[in-house]
Amino acid sequence: MSERTVTRAEVEDFLYHEARLLDEWKLDDWVALFTEDGEYLIPPTDVPDGDPQRDLFLVYDDRHRLGERAKRLAKKSAHAEFPHSRTRHMISNVEVRQAGAAVQARCNFVVYRSKQGVNDIYPGHSLYELRAGADGSLRIRSKRAVLDVDTLRPQGKVSIIL
Amino acid sequence: MNPQDLDPIGWAVVDDKARGVFRVHRRAFVDAQILELERARIFSRCWIYAAHASEVAEPGQYVARKVAGRELIVNRDRDGRLHVFFNTCTHRGALVCREAKGRARNFSCPYHGWTFADDGRLVHQPIPESYAPDCNSDGALNLREVPRFDEFCGFIFVNYDAQAIPLADYLADAGDYLRMASQHGAAGAGMEIVSGTQTYCAKANWKLLQENSADGYHADTTHASYMDYIKAREGSVLNLYSEKGFGRVRNLGRGHSVSESIWGTPWGRPCARAMPSFGAEIKAEMDAVFETMAARVGRERADFICHGDRNLLIFPNLVVNDVCALTIRTFYPSAPDYFEVNAWALAPRGESQTLRDLRLRNYLEFLGPGGFATPDDQEMLELCQRGYQAHAGVEWNDLSRGMATEDGPSPAKQDELQMRTFWRRWRDLLAGAAV
Ligand code: FES
Numbered sequence A: 001m002s003e004r005t006v007t008r009a010e011v012e013d014f015l016y017h018e019a020r021l022l023d024e025w026k027l028d029d030w031v032a033l034f035t036e037d038g039e040y041l042i043p044p045t046d047v048p049d050g051d052p053q054r055d056l057f058l059v060y061d062d063r064h065r066l067g068e069r070a071k072r073l074a075k076k077s078a079h080a081e082f083p084h085s086r087t088r089h090m091i092s093n094v095e096v097r098q099a100g101a102a103v104q105a106r107c108n109f110v111v112y113r114s115k116q117g118v119n120d121i122y123p124g125h126s127l128y129e130l131r132a133g134a135d136g137s138l139r140i141r142s143k144r145a146v147l148d149v150d151t152l153r154p155q156g157k158v159s160i161i162l
Numbered sequence B: 001m002n003p004q005d006l007d008p009i010g011w012a013v014v015d016d017k018a019r020g021v022f023r024v025h026r027r028a029f030v031d032a033q034i035l036e037l038e039r040a041r042i043f044s045r046c047w048i049y050a051a052h053a054s055e056v057a058e059p060g061q062y063v064a065r066k067v068a069g070r071e072l073i074v075n076r077d078r079d080g081r082l083h084v085f086f087n088t089c090t091h092r093g094a095l096v097c098r099e100a101k102g103r104a105r106n107f108s109c110p111y112h113g114w115t116f117a118d119d120g121r122l123v124h125q126p127i128p129e130s131y132a133p134d135c136n137s138d139g140a141l142n143l144r145e146v147p148r149f150d151e152f153c154g155f156i157f158v159n160y161d162a163q164a165i166p167l168a169d170y171l172a173d174a175g176d177y178l179r180m181a182s183q184h185g186a187a188g189a190g191m192e193i194v195s196g197t198q199t200y201c202a203k204a205n206w207k208l209l210q211e212n213s214a215d216g217y218h219a220d221t222t223h224a225s226y227m228d229y230i231k232a233r234e235g236s237v238l239n240l241y242s243e244k245g246f247g248r249v250r251n252l253g254r255g256h257s258v259s260e261s262i263w264g265t266p267w268g269r270p271c272a273r274a275m276p277s278f279g280a281e282i283k284a285e286m287d288a289v290f291e292t293m294a295a296r297v298g299r300e301r302a303d304f305i306c307h308g309d310r311n312l313l314i315f316p317n318l319v320v321n322d323v324c325a326l327t328i329r330t331f332y333p334s335a336p337d338y339f340e341v342n343a344w345a346l347a348p349r350g351e352s353q354t355l356r357d358l359r360l361r362n363y364l365e366f367l368g369p370g371g372f373a374t375p376d377d378q379e380m381l382e383l384c385q386r387g388y389q390a391h392a393g394v395e396w397n398d399l400s401r402g403m404a405t406e407d408g409p410s411p412a413k414q415d416e417l418q419m420r421t422f423w424r425r426w427r428d429l430l431a432g433a434a435v
């Protein structure tokens, strides 16, 4: 991948696109946003700056497992998400830093989840490592969704993708 | 006549061995008065897991957390002695410790400034001249220790009943299983809690989680999508169900039970059972861990620890699941239809970075609120709880499976002996039996 300058507007469009894919449950398309060595992480609520090789995370997916996560969520037997909850990913406060083809982005998020009369809110911020392709594409090398709650109560679980 | 009119508790459990019928009344899951009784007769009298010794290994270390509804401080004082205090100021009640863990030589109350040493002694009151000079001569103003606490193989328990029987007696045959959970690893250096706590909840009755945590009957349906994942990755889940595969449930006494197997589950174990996908290098490292453990604890026991799985239920609210990783899980109800869970990963001290990383990955493929299985368990508990709203119309849960063979040598994991063991103890304690 050769270098090009990535604008904040471009990153915002990319994050909005990702949010829309998640809210529309187009999870295979979401997986395709990741590079071959992509990863998806959610640190524990009491160690938000933790290291997944050292600390017990909530989610520690390499590319294979995040693909399987998406596949699983499409099944009726992924019971916590059957029938699928309705979600809405709100993205704001996007910041971008670039060093060559490596682009670091951060944003704030709020994800609303509604299922069978229960409404849950997941506030947090995400740290992205993006790869800018010469063809104008962006891919996710790493997405770390940091929950800004100190316990998963009353949400209870993170059965959706943040 | 309503069954509950018969007597205060006897109505809740039908235990008829002759007919092979075991039933639990659904009111036991929804009734606020039952919860009050559980608090008084179970949670205020049984030994309750509070912390692991590794969390307070060094002088000055503390953790502060809620244990069976009470705010506690577990700490090691500067002389190395373990304490468990109620985290409440003896002046007018404020919590004296507001951080979940750390190091402290003193606990200073934020309200009026009373300060307690790490051994609980009241060492400072602002404007002391307004108090009688001997106001604490009997020590009543020191931080209050819980009536009883004790440690067993690194597991620290508390008891809110000063008359409680000793912890080791309480644990009965479950004690050796806790010991097994403390013997993992090549180094033989004991165990440690991995940093990172999974603090979550479910909108269901707490007893449903105890039932679920060792339920061998639900795996193929509740966790069908997890099994698909393993099948896809490993080629087949059947490889591990070898001829030497064996599984059973044991009643461990005093309401405790274990669902255990050897070579009987489809996942890999960080201690120390490799899956094909782990690769040759990791397999070699795991085999070496096994040999070291065999030299230390004996080959037969090492075989059982490394190649077996155990879902251990300690009455009333401790689960030590030694499966695709080793997890400690404890929970407490704040309402009949809501409980809070704290879960941790327990791991051998001195584990190699390779195996630690594998352990954490393996843990998260199944366990925890973001895993491929735990959310589906939570969903099932919540579906049950919703079903119980109709308890006046459909009154009974059936837990009769395997009742005819429950006194035989090897009750099957898919049977419901582990739940019956829990409910019999629950019934007896709620009716007023001694712990
Ligand atoms: S309540 Fe603690 S000093 Fe007053």
Ligand SMILES: [Fe+2]
Residues within 6 Å of the ligand: B212, B218, B222, B223, B373, B377
């Ligand atoms: Fe389960």
